[in-house]
Amino acid sequence: MLRPILSYIWLLSLLIPTTVNAQQLPMTVDLHQSTPSPKGDGPITLVWQCSVASTGLLEGYFLVSASDGVENLGEFRSHDVALHAGYHEIPMMLPPMKVDNTFSNIKLKVSFVTPAQRYDIKNEYLLRVGRKFERTFAIGVCDPFDINLTLTQKKLLDELKFESISPPDPVPVNLQSILVKHNLQDRGYLTSQTPKLNVKTFSSYVTPPQFPQLPIDCHQYDILLITPRGLEILETRHLRAIGQWVRSGGSLCVLAGENLKKSQIQFLNQLSDHDSVTPFLLDSEGKLKFKENQSAWFYRTGWGRSVIVSADAFENDSLSEQQRSRIPFFLWKLRQSQHEYYETNHRWNQQPLIDAFVNQAKQNRNRYGDGSTPSEMFSMNYRPINTGGAVVSSLMPEQLRIVPTWLIMLILLCYVLVIGPGEYIVLGRLNLRRYTWITFPLLSVGFAAIAFLISNYYMQTSHERKSLTVIDLDSRGRPVRENQIELIFTGSYQDVETRVKSGLLTPLNQLELGMGQNYYRYSRGLEYSLVGPPYYAGSIPTQYSVFQRMPQWTPQLNRIVNNYPQGAESEKFDWSMIQTEQLTTEQGRQRLRRQIEQALGHEALLFIYNGTPKDKVRSFPMNQQLNRAYQDRLQYPPRYALFNPGQFNSNPYGIYQDHPHSFMDDLCVRNQEGLFQVVSQVSPSGGNNYEDLSILDPSAPEQWLVVVYVPGPTQDRLYRQLLFSTHPNTSQSL
Numbered sequence: 001m002l003r004p005i006l007s008y009i010w011l012l013s014l015l016i017p018t019t020v021n022a023q024q025l026p027m028t029v030d031l032h033q034s035t036p037s038p039k040g041d042g043p044i045t046l047v048w049q050c051s052v053a054s055t056g057l058l059e060g061y062f063l064v065s066a067s068d069g070v071e072n073l074g075e076f077r078s079h080d081v082a083l084h085a086g087y088h089e090i091p092m093m094l095p096p097m098k099v100d101n102t103f104s105n106i107k108l109k110v111s112f113v114t115p116a117q118r119y120d121i122k123n124e125y126l127l128r129v130g131r132k133f134e135r136t137f138a139i140g141v142c143d144p145f146d147i148n149l150t151l152t153q154k155k156l157l158d159e160l161k162f163e164s165i166s167p168p169d170p171v172p173v174n175l176q177s178i179l180v181k182h183n184l185q186d187r188g189y190l191t192s193q194t195p196k197l198n199v200k201t202f203s204s205y206v207t208p209p210q211f212p213q214l215p216i217d218c219h220q221y222d223i224l225l226i227t228p229r230g231l232e233i234l235e236t237r238h239l240r241a242i243g244q245w246v247r248s249g250g251s252l253c254v255l256a257g258e259n260l261k262k263s264q265i266q267f268l269n270q271l272s273d274h275d276s277v278t279p280f281l282l283d284s285e286g287k288l289k290f291k292e293n294q295s296a297w298f299y300r301t302g303w304g305r306s307v308i309v310s311a312d313a314f315e316n317d318s319l320s321e322q323q324r325s326r327i328p329f330f331l332w333k334l335r336q337s338q339h340e341y342y343e344t345n346h347r348w349n350q351q352p353l354i355d356a357f358v359n360q361a362k363q364n365r366n367r368y369g370d371g372s373t374p375s376e377m378f379s380m381n382y383r384p385i386n387t388g389g390a391v392v393s394s395l396m397p398e399q400l401r402i403v404p405t406w407l408i409m410l411i412l413l414c415y416v417l418v419i420g421p422g423e424y425i426v427l428g429r430l431n432l433r434r435y436t437w438i439t440f441p442l443l444s445v446g447f448a449a450i451a452f453l454i455s456n457y458y459m460q461t462s463h464e465r466k467s468l469t470v471i472d473l474d475s476r477g478r479p480v481r482e483n484q485i486e487l488i489f490t491g492s493y494q495d496v497e498t499r500v501k502s503g504l505l506t507p508l509n510q511l512e513l514g515m516g517q518n519y520y521r522y523s524r525g526l527e528y529s530l531v532g533p534p535y536y537a538g539s540i541p542t543q544y545s546v547f548q549r550m551p552q553w554t555p556q557l558n559r560i561v562n563n564y565p566q567g568a569e570s571e572k573f574d575w576s577m578i579q580t581e582q583l584t585t586e587q588g589r590q591r592l593r594r595q596i597e598q599a600l601g602h603e604a605l606l607f608i609y610n611g612t613p614k615d616k617v618r619s620f621p622m623n624q625q626l627n628r629a630y631q632d633r634l635q636y637p638p639r640y641a642l643f644n645p646g647q648f649n650s651n652p653y654g655i656y657q658d659h660p661h662s663f664m665d666d667l668c669v670r671n672q673e674g675l676f677q678v679v680s681q682v683s684p685s686g687g688n689n690y691e692d693l694s695i696l697d698p699s700a701p702e703q704w705l706v707v708v709y710v711p712g713p714t715q716d717r718l719y720r721q722l723l724f725s726t727h728p729n730t731s732q733s734l
Contacts, residue, residue: 024117024119025112025119025121026052026053026054026058027050027051027052027053027054027058027083027112027121028050028051029048029049029050029110029112029121029122030048030049031046031047031048031049031108031125031126031127032046032047032048032049032089033045033046033047033127033128034047034204034205034206034207034210035128035138035202035204035220036128036202036203036204037104037128037130037136037138037200037202038128038129038130038136038138038202038204038220039130039136039137039138039219039220039221039222039685040096040098040130040131040134040135040136040137040382040687041096041098041130041382041685041686041687041688041689041691041692042096042130042138042219042220042221042685042686042687043093043094043095043096043216043219043220043504043540043541043685043686044093044094044095044096044097044127044129044220045091045092045093045094045210045217045220046091046092046093046094046127047089047090047091047092048062048089048090048091048092048110049087049088049089050083050087050088050089050090051086051087051088052083052084052085052086052087052088053085054083054084054085055085056084057082057083057084058082058083058084058114059080059081059082059083059114059115060080060081060112060113060114060115061077061078061079061080061081061112061113062077062078062081062090062092062110062111062112062113063075063076063077063078063110063111063112063113063118064076064077064078064092064094064108064109064110064111065108065109065110065111066094066097066106066107066108066127067106067107067109068099068101068106068107069101072532072533073097073106073533074095074533074534074535074536075533075534075535075536076092076094076535076536076540077535077536077537077538078090078092078539079538079539089209092540093216093217093504093540093541094127094540095504095505095506095507095536095540095686096130096506096685096686096687096688097129097130098129098130098131098132098688099129099130099131099132100131100132100133101131103126104128104129104130104131105126105127105128105129106126106127106129107124107125107126107127108124108125108126108127109122109123109124109125110122110125132381132382133198133381134198134199134200134381135198135199135200135380135381135382135675136199136200136201136202137161137162137199137200137201137202137222137223138201138202138203138204138220138221138222139157139160139161139201139202139203139204139221139222139223139224139225140204140206140218140220140221140223140224140225141157141203141204141205141206141225141227141230142206142211142224142225142226142227142230142231142234143205143206143207143226143227143229143230144207144208144229144230144233145205145207149227150315152314152315152317153227153255156225156253156255156314156327157203157225159324159327159328160201160223160225160253160327160328160331161201162199162201162332163197163199163200163201164328164347165328165329165332165334165342165346165347165348166197166199166347166348167197167347167348167350167378169196169197169199170194170195170196170197171195171196171197171350171378173195173350173354175189175195175374175375175377178354178358178374178377179374182358182361182362184358184361184362189373189374193373193375194375195374195375195376195377195378195379196375196378196379197378197379197380198379198380198381199380199381201222204220204221206224206230208233211234211235211238212238212241212242212245213237213238213241214241214502214541214542214563215241215242215244215245215248215563215564216503216504216541216561216563216686217241218241218242218245218250219245219504219561219683219684219685219686221250221683222251222332222682222683223250223251223252223253223331223332223683224242224245224250224251224252224253225253225255226242226252226253226254226255227255228255228256228257228311229257231254231255231256231257231260231264232257232259232260232261232264234264234267235263236263239263239264239267242267243267243270243271243301244563244564245304245684246271246301246302246304246305246306247301247302247303247304247474247480247481248302248303248304248472248480248481248684249302249303249304249480249481249681249682249683249684249692249695250304250305250683250684251304251305251306251331251332251333251683252271252301252304252305252306252307252331253306253307253309253327253331254268254271254306254307254308254309255309255310255311255314256268256280256288256308256309256310256311257288257311257312258287258288258311258312259287259288260282260287260288262282265280265281265282265288268280268308270301271299271301271306271308272297272299272301272306273299273300273301273302273474279297280308290310290313295309295310295313295314295318295319295323296308296309296310296313296319296323296327297309298326298330300724302474302478302480303472303474303480303481303681303695303722304683305330305331305333307327307330307331309327322343325342325343325346329342332679333679333680333681333682333697334348334678334679334680335615335677335678335679335680335697335698335699335700336611336680336697336699336700337352337613337615337699338352338678348678350378352615352677352678353377353378353673353674353677353678354377356672356673356677357374357377357673360673377673379674380674380675381674382689382691383672383673383674384689385661385663385666385670385672385690387661387662387663387665387666388508388510388663388690389510390641390642390644390662390663391468391485391487391557391642391663392487392510392555392557393638393641394468394638394639394640394641394642394716395466395467395468395485395487395555395557395716396466396487396489396555397464397466397489403454403455407454411447411450411451411454414447415443415444415447418443418447419440419443419444423436423439423440423443427439464487464488464489464490465486465487465488465489465714466486466487466714466715466716467484467485467486467487467714467715467716468484468485468486468642468715468716468717468718469482469483469484469485469715469716469717469718470482470483470484470485470667470693470718470720471565471717471718471719471720472565472695472720472721472722473575473719473720473721473722474721474722475721475722475723475724476575476576477574477575477576477577477578477721479565479566480565481561481562481565481684482561482562482565482566483559483560483561483562483693484503484559484560484561484562485508485557485558485559485560486498486557486558486559486560487555487556487557488548488550488555488556488558489553489554489555489556490550490551490552490553490554491552491553492552493549493550493551493552494549494550495547495548495549495550496547496548496550497545497546497547498545498546498547498548498558499544499545500541500543500544500545500546500560501542501543502541502542502543502562502563502564503541503560503561503562503563504540504541504560504561504686505546505558505559505560506558506559506561506686506687506688507531507534507548507556507557507558507559507688508557508558508559508688508689509688510530510555510556510557530551530554530555530556531548531549531550531551531554531556532548532549534546534547534548535547535548541563546558559686559688561684561686572599572600573595573596573599573600573708575719575721577595578592578706578721578723579723580704580723580724580725583608583610583620583704583706583723589606589608589620589622590622592606592622592706593606593622593623596708600708600710601710603639603710603711604708604709604710605622605623605640605643605708605709605710606621606622606623606706606707606708607619607620607621607622607643607664607706607707607708607709608620608622608704608705608706608707609668609669609696609704609705609707610701610703610704610705611696611697611698611699611700611701611702611703612698612699612701613699613701614699615698615699616698617665617669617671617696617698619665621643639711640709640711641663642662642663642664642667642709642718643662643663643664643709644662644663645660645661645662645665664707664709666690666694667690667693667694668693668694668695668696668705668707668720669694669695669696669698669705670691670694671698676694680694680695680696680697680698680699680700681694681695681697682694695720695722696722701725702724702725702726703722703723703724703725704722704723704724704725705720705721705722705723706719706720706721706723707719707720708720
């Protein structure tokens with residue numbers, strides 16, 4: 001009789017807490033994601049839709065745990081909220097994430113934490129993210145969407161998709177004939193698989209509540225399209241965020257109507273990047289005035305692209321076929337070498353991808369196979385640069401804080417004195433020498449504990465940070481964006497906090513980017529991720545902290561993209577004085593080197609890049625005195641490891657390069673297989689790689705990139721200025 005009663009009591013004890021928790025939280029939560037599929041490398045925005053049925057304020061915060069199967073991707077704590085009865089929307093931004101599952105989803109477990117208790121709201125939600133083996137582009141459309149888009153606007157949206165200017169997918173080529181033509185048929189390639197582009201472009205409707213408040217809000221898109229009705233309701237804070245995003249490398253298409261405010265007219269004129277020229281004015285009736293012979297304007301705005309089209313001309317279909325086809329070419333930043341083929345066929349040429357694959361296969365000296373198969377010849381998915389380990393080696397500390405030698409010798413001396421003459425004299429006077437077999441091990445254990453505590457004290461305070469700050473400048477010397485790559489290195493297992501204000505922090509995976517040269521000498525780095533999942537606390541991207549559990553002796557790289565570049569340190573040198581004319585001669589380049597060293601210090605290193613019609617970039621290292629012979633190659637000292645060619649190229653497939661690239665080469669001119677055989681630049685994303693930092697078109701001889709590297713004790717600075725032989729907005733060239 002007693003046994004059944006106890007069983008019932010045990011069951012009730014399990015059920016009652018669950019029932020109480022469910023009744024105590026008078027709130028239901030649903031997940032809303034505006035885009036059908038987000039940009040692969042961009043941040044992810046979501047909205048928690050909350051229905052509260054509480055008589056008082058419900059105070060606390062949301063705690064979100066993201067996972068992909070058994071892999072924990074991180075935890076995210078929102079800012080503190082106080083919710084009254086009714087409906088609420090809590091927006092939240094997550095850093096870029098990618099998965100390799102079929103459905104491109106991650107699982108979210110959500111809890112609401114009050115000062116008194118934590119409540120698990122639901123088992124899990126599904127959130128769409130990017131895929132590792134497929135590139136997804138996103139086009140944002142700013143419009144109120146109280147009515148449907150017009151047919152012409154929908155047509156433009158389809159024309160802007162990357163697939164509309166690409167070859168058919170799958171690509172109709174005979175892989176076997178390509179291998180036979182280039183004498184590669186005897187390498188055991190599998191040619192039965194169909195070559196695919198592995199790229200998709202999705203449209204995202206950006207309604208007024210979702211209009212960008214900060215530039216990082218636009219990092220979710222590759223191209224932003226603003227309709228006439230959307231432009232009319234954009235406020236100054238929205239226009240400022242969009243303008244800064246375009247200057248940092250984004251692509252913007254504006255359909256401009258006649259009824260605009262002064263702030264919107266000012267925004268259009270700022271896109272032209274001319275202070276002395278105002279192509280857009282209001283007439284006496286307060287309407288936007290267009291030139292009779294022009295209905296489309298193409299501008300390079302900072303490091304980005306802007307296209308402004310008259311809405312009436314667009315709706316009336318008065319744009320020429322050349323102008324319509326030029327819009328996607330210009331906004332997707334296709335290489336100049338693609339221009340002639342694109343004008344004829346209205347899509348990019350796939351032959352450069354074939355040539356890149358053939359050249360790589362011929363250079364490969366590994367008899368066990370090549371790094372990629374022919375079926376991946378046209379794939380647009382992300383490909384690592386394999387030189388990123390130079391960043392780790394460049395930022396690693398030369399030495400760590402360890403226990404001083406004098407303290408170690410003092411502990412050892414005291415130990416010898418205590419167990420030797422000290423124990424002999426003390427125990428002798430007490431006539432207790434027979435207990436030496438007890439006191440000796442106790443003293444040994446005591447001194448070992450003292451040594452451990454002292455060592456642990458020094459190691460716990462050993463916390464090394466050093467960063468590489470990349471400051472990008474436009475042709476007039478104005479900062480357009482700022483990226484910070486920070487290395488964290490600890491001497492013990494500990495939690496490290498990184499505070500971020502007005503920026504986006506994304507942990508980088510060194511195993512994908514390439515670890516430092518010396519790190520591979522040890523049996524480490526076999527796991528996909530070396531550092532545990534991050535914990536974000538606060539409001540991303542305005543102000544928050546990121547906590548990471550750091551293993552001992554393990555470097556971790558974090559990338560921080562700032563909303564607005566500071567640019568204070570760039571004022572030490574007048575960047576507007578640099579002209580392309582002086583870059584064409586050795587005398588002019590040497591004079592520039594002396595001016596930079598005088599302003600930024602003699603340790604400053606100057607590199608100059610220039611595109612060529614042959615699609616091969618020219619580089620001019622202007623500090624030859626720093627070079628030293630090393631294994632038949634020119635190598636820089638450790639502080640300039642970012643410029644060392646081929647030293648950190650850890651390609652796992654054994655591909656040989658006649659002209660190995662340095663990390664700086666790959667950072668500035670991404671000249672590899674896949675997407676970057678077609679485009680020279682992608683819109684900023686803030687992802688866990690350096691792909692969106694590339695800028696120079698290697699096939700454009702009028703483009704110059706001046707790179708200045710200034711090493712420092714806790715921060716290395718890298719300035720990059722993009723210049724043009726002629727003003728980019730004075731001609732109609734692509």
